Amino acid sequence: MAGVRLVIAHCQVDYAGRLTxxxxxxxxxxxxxxxxSVSIHADDRAYKPLNWMSPPCTMAELPADEVASAAEEMGRELSGLWEVKGxxxxxxxxxxxEVLHDSSHELGIDPGLQKDGVEAHLQALLAEHPQTxxxxxxxxxREHPTAIGPVDLLCRDAEGRYVAVEVKRRGExxxxxxxxxxxxxxxxxxLLGEVRGVFAAQQIKPQAKVLATDRGIDCLTVDYDALRGMDNAEDRLF
Amino acid sequence: MAGVRLVIAHCQVDYAGRLTxxxxxxxxxxxxxxxxSVSIHADDRAYKPLNWMSPPCTMAELPADEVASAAEEMGRELSGLWEVKGxxxxxxxxxxxEVLHDSSHELGIDPGLQKDGVEAHLQALLAEHPQTxxxxxxxxxREHPTAIGPVDLLCRDAEGRYVAVEVKRRGExxxxxxxxxxxxxxxxxxLLGEVRGVFAAQQIKPQAKVLATDRGIDCLTVDYDALRGMDNAEDRLF
DNA sequence: ACGTCTAGGTGGTCG
DNA sequence: CGACCACGTAGACGT
Known part of the structure; x- marks a missing residue:
């Protein structure tokens, strides 16, 4: 069945996996x-459920006799017993x-989320505007390869020295x-000679700034909106 | 109002914050x-909503005239316009x-989740059994203080040398x-003299092991269940 | 499939 | 309130 099933009920839930x-x-x-997927929500902790099972998983509604024996064991009337296996x-x-509400709703396929403003975009903007x-x-x-992974940006400063730039949304x-x-x-x-380091982020945490400075790495706090503005301004020129 | 409100509806959602x-x-x-809190769910991606607003936040149902002007702008009939501010x-x-379902349900306070099998326990077990x-x-x-934070465990080896131990569930x-x-x-x-280092975790990632070894830090993969077993065995002796 | 990095991370604790 | 750490992290992306 596609869609969502919503049940409001008194329930007791037990999870056993990495933790119990x-x-x-x-x-x-x-x-x-x-x-x-199955998730059990209280009316707090935002979108996070109290407990859940992620797909792939299978849910079985146990038969009446098992419900009855579980009810007896718990000393309480039960209207159902669900077992979800991951x-x-x-x-x-x-x-x-007691079940107070039980409804199912077809939703159809979702066109999906369109995002903007992530780290990749920030790197792209800085790549386009190294004068920043x-x-x-x-x-x-961009993505200059090294043995232990790619450096976000490899630049040259005004004196022609190489500079490795690490770009983060938040600098930690x-x-x-x-x-x-x-x-x-x-x-x-x-071949590279003396290489400088620049740590660029929208926000740089104090601790990160201290460590960077101590290691001779320059920090640059990037104004994302201003950079995007430069982009727009240029767009208008062409 | 306490409880949960569940709405099934055709809707368009726009978020503007860290990202848009x-x-x-x-x-x-x-x-x-x-x-x-408000969360917008499709019928996939497990418990994670497509979009959401975390508390503290306030929701306002905009008045009819604003709904009408927004509807005109979108070229589509609207039955409501909600604005949630974080x-x-x-x-x-x-x-x-179109709204296909709209129901509210009181839940009352939740007794909350009881967990077992987590992190801090590992440090406690190792502290009790340094012979591991x-x-x-x-x-x-435990938690030996330094200027940049506490070291999980400070031990002495058989030769009386100090050893700083970092404990993680997963060693990265x-x-x-x-x-x-x-x-x-x-x-x-x-006062400490030569200090050795030990990196202890239930699982140590290869990259972490390589880096640690390169820096002369010893790695120890800890068997949590065995340690807990030792604990239980001792419990039985007293 | 596995490893690595990001996340509007989220949620706790503690200074 | 902010910094730090763990998470049943989950997801995306590259090998």
Missing amino acids: AHLPFAQRLIMVKADG RDGDTLQIALG FGTGWSLVR IDGVEQLTRYLELMRRDP | AHLPFAQRLIMVKADG RDGDTLQIALG FGTGWSLVR IDGVEQLTRYLELMRRDP
């Missing part, structure tokens, strides 16, 4: 999607008490470590 | 929770076409970098 988790009896929303052998067992880093700067290449300590490893490697390459 | 995202008109599930100034706008690292090893202290490159920073700092402390 237990939800005592309470009234909750159970959502079953067309992809087979691929890795993890299980979600839902014991249903300084006057006289030029781009050598990991990014500085990553760039440090690239620089260490690139500086062994006699 | 757009959902063309299609039939979807809109869930509004008591915490104010704390950081991000907005989620939902334009509603080698014969004659002893624990000096970040953890090695972190331990490296601690070691660099601790080795400047004359």
